[in-house]
Structure formats: C-alpha cells, structure tokens
Amino acid sequence: MGRIQGKIALVTGGASGLGEAIVRRYVAEGAQVVIGDIDLAAAKTLAEELGDAVSVLALDVTREADWIATFAAIEQRHGRIDVLVNNAGITTVGSIESLSLEGFRTMLDIDLIGVFLGCKHVTPLMKRSGGSVINMASMCGLKADAELLGYNAAKAGVTMLTKSAALHYARQRYGMRCNSIHPGAIHTPILEKVMSQVADPKALYDSWVSGHPIGRLGRPEEIGAIALYLASDESAFATGGEFVVDGGSSL
Ligand SMILES: NC(=O)c1ccc[n+]([C@@H]2O[C@H](COP(=O)([O-])OP(=O)(O)OC[C@H]3O[C@@H](n4cnc5c(N)ncnc54)[C@H](O)[C@@H]3O)[C@@H](O)[C@H]2O)c1
Structure with missing residues (x-):
C-alpha cells in the first residue's frame, strides 16, 4: 500500500518541473492523478509513460470556465477529489522600475488568481468528503528580491490566501486543509526561463547557489x-502552514 493509496489528486502544471516530480511521486504512492496543464503535448507524454493512474485535462488556471469544467470532469470520472496541488506558475523578472503593468498583471493572473480560482472551485466538491489543498508558493513569498517584484507580490499573496482559506475550511469543519510550500531555487525548466531574461545568466545562477547555505540548488x-x-493523512493536523524547503536560503 502506498502512502496515498487510492486518493484522487489534481496537479496543475503537472507536465513539467516540480509538478512532474509531484505527479511521479503521487503515482508511485498509489494515487490516481489528473494533470491539468496548458502544455498538453508534454502532459500526454508523461501520462503515457506512467500508465492508467494518470489522465490529462486541458486547464488554463487563469480561466474560471476551465476550472469549472475540470472539477465537473473529475466528479464524473472519480466522484470526488482528495488532493489539489495548485502548482502551475511562471516567473517574470522585473523591479518596481522595470516591470510593466502588463507584466505585473500577467504574473498575478497566473500565480495568484490561478490559485484563488483553484481553491474556490475545488471547495464544493472537496468539502463533501474532505481533503488537502496544497499551494505552491516560494521562498520569494517570504523574502524580497529587487528583481522579482511581481513574483514576490504573487507568492506573498498565495501565502496569505492559503492561511485565510485554511481558517475558513477549519471553522466550517469541512475536513479540508490548505498549506503552502516554499521551495528555494530548484533545478527545473523555470530557472532556464528566468536566466533567459537577464544579461548575465551565469552570474545569476552562481548567486542562486551561493544564496543557499546548504551549498546547492534543490x-x-x-x-x-x-x-x-x-x-x-500523516499531515492531518497541519493547516495554514508555510512548508519551507529552501536549503536555508530564507535564513
Ligand atoms: N523551480 C523553482 O526554483 C521554484 C522555486 C519556488 C517556487 N516554484 C514554483 O513552483 C511551480 C512550478 O514551477 P516549475 O519550476 O516546475 O516550472 P516549470 O516551468 O518547469 O513548470 C510550470 C508548469 O506550469 C504550466 N503552466 C504555466 N502556465 C499555466 C497556466 N496558465 N495554466 C496551466 N498550466 C500552466 C506549464 O505548462 C508547466 O507545465 C511554480 O508555481 C513556481 O513559481 C518554483
């Protein structure tokens, strides 16, 4: 028996990076996983590799209609949802001077409003039988970076949105929990995308490594x-928590 045997999980952004790693671990521990992503080609390739335990739904986390359709499809196929991982996200480089209004809005739309929509629309289905909502924040939700203004704002928003939702779920006795994860810099394609936005990618990479007291990226x-x-269910008493996994970079 796996540690989440038989649970039904939706992982947004499950086609790449951290989402892919979560999908792989959940399947290895016995869950049925739905990947919700805009990159359907990558999601389907992963699903084919992992077999019957994984299915794919087209989900743009910024579109409310997509979320409603996603949970309707999950209810029809599985009858319930036990775990939602609001993982999909982007990182746009820019300071208070250089970041455009459009860039700021896009960051908030995907990284913060996408999480809001996920939490909002999972609630009617998940509250029937309880479950766990996991929001992918970042160490950047806790610590400022002058060049990541939009990302800081979005991830700080996710941190507090998580606590407010957790309080509501607890007070309503829905059996639902909501926690945020705060990774340091982790080797995924998102880092390549950030490095492609700066003049000196190597200097940026070296600064990431030296910024993690443990001496490496995650x-x-x-x-x-x-x-x-x-x-x-091992985390049954954890809700509203900030789960920092960052090699000490926020210390
Ligand atoms: N890698 C890191 O160092 C790091 C650190 C802290 C937090 N995070 C967070 O972890 C999450 C995953 O990052 P990653 O490193 O795996 O990135 P990644 O670029 O490898 O993967 C992101 C995934 O999200 C999907 N996605 C993007 N926009 C979407 C949308 N509108 N709707 C649905 N799916 C969408 C992409 O198609 C992709 O599959 C993000 O929220 C990111 O902010 C990453």
Missing part, C-alpha cells in the same frame, strides 16, 4: 516529498 523530488506528506 532537486524536484525534494519538493515531491513534502507534497506527498501534505497530501497524505
């Missing part, structure tokens, strides 16, 4: 491990 499976704990 590995996706190290975030998969905390996401597994939060999905499992």
Whole structure:
C-alpha cells in the first residue's frame, strides 16, 4: 500500500518541473492523478509513460470556465477529489522600475488568481468528503528580491490566501486543509526561463547557489516529498502552514 493509496489528486502544471516530480511521486504512492496543464503535448507524454493512474485535462488556471469544467470532469470520472496541488506558475523578472503593468498583471493572473480560482472551485466538491489543498508558493513569498517584484507580490499573496482559506475550511469543519510550500531555487525548466531574461545568466545562477547555505540548488523530488506528506493523512493536523524547503536560503 502506498502512502496515498487510492486518493484522487489534481496537479496543475503537472507536465513539467516540480509538478512532474509531484505527479511521479503521487503515482508511485498509489494515487490516481489528473494533470491539468496548458502544455498538453508534454502532459500526454508523461501520462503515457506512467500508465492508467494518470489522465490529462486541458486547464488554463487563469480561466474560471476551465476550472469549472475540470472539477465537473473529475466528479464524473472519480466522484470526488482528495488532493489539489495548485502548482502551475511562471516567473517574470522585473523591479518596481522595470516591470510593466502588463507584466505585473500577467504574473498575478497566473500565480495568484490561478490559485484563488483553484481553491474556490475545488471547495464544493472537496468539502463533501474532505481533503488537502496544497499551494505552491516560494521562498520569494517570504523574502524580497529587487528583481522579482511581481513574483514576490504573487507568492506573498498565495501565502496569505492559503492561511485565510485554511481558517475558513477549519471553522466550517469541512475536513479540508490548505498549506503552502516554499521551495528555494530548484533545478527545473523555470530557472532556464528566468536566466533567459537577464544579461548575465551565469552570474545569476552562481548567486542562486551561493544564496543557499546548504551549498546547492534543490532537486524536484525534494519538493515531491513534502507534497506527498501534505497530501497524505500523516499531515492531518497541519493547516495554514508555510512548508519551507529552501536549503536555508530564507535564513
Ligand atoms: N523551480 C523553482 O526554483 C521554484 C522555486 C519556488 C517556487 N516554484 C514554483 O513552483 C511551480 C512550478 O514551477 P516549475 O519550476 O516546475 O516550472 P516549470 O516551468 O518547469 O513548470 C510550470 C508548469 O506550469 C504550466 N503552466 C504555466 N502556465 C499555466 C497556466 N496558465 N495554466 C496551466 N498550466 C500552466 C506549464 O505548462 C508547466 O507545465 C511554480 O508555481 C513556481 O513559481 C518554483
């Protein structure tokens, strides 16, 4: 028996990086996983590799209609949902001077409003039988970076949105929990995308490494491990928590 045997989980952004690592770990521990992503080609390739335990739904986290359709499809196929991982996200580089209004809005739309919509629309289905909502924040939700203004604002928003939702779920006795994960820099494609936005990518990479007292960047499976704990009944008393897995970078 796996640690989340038989649970039904939706992982947004499950086609790549941290989401992919979470999907792999959840399947290894016995869950049925739905990947919700805009990159359907990558999601389907992963689903084909992992077999019957994984299915794919087209989900743009910024579109409310997509969320409603996603949970309707999950209810029809599985009858319930036990775990939602609001993982999909982007990172746009920019300071208070350089970031455009459009860039700021796009950051908030995907990284914050996407999480709001996920939490909002999972609630009617999940509250029937309880479950765990896991929001992918970042160490950048806790610590400022002058060049990541929009990302800081979005991830700080996710941190407090998580606590407010957790309080509501607890007071309503829905049996639902809501926690945030705060990774440091982890080797995934998102880092390549950030490096492509700066003049000196090597200097940026070196600064990431030196910014982690543990002496290296993180590995996706190290975030998969905390996401597994939060999905499992082992974390039944944890709600509204900030689960920092950052190699000491926020110290
Ligand atoms: N990698 C890191 O160092 C790091 C650190 C802290 C937090 N995070 C957070 O972890 C999450 C995953 O990051 P990653 O490193 O795996 O990135 P990634 O770029 O490898 O993967 C992101 C995934 O999200 C999907 N996605 C993007 N926009 C979407 C949308 N509108 N709707 C649905 N899916 C969408 C992409 O298609 C992709 O599959 C993000 O929220 C990111 O902010 C990452």
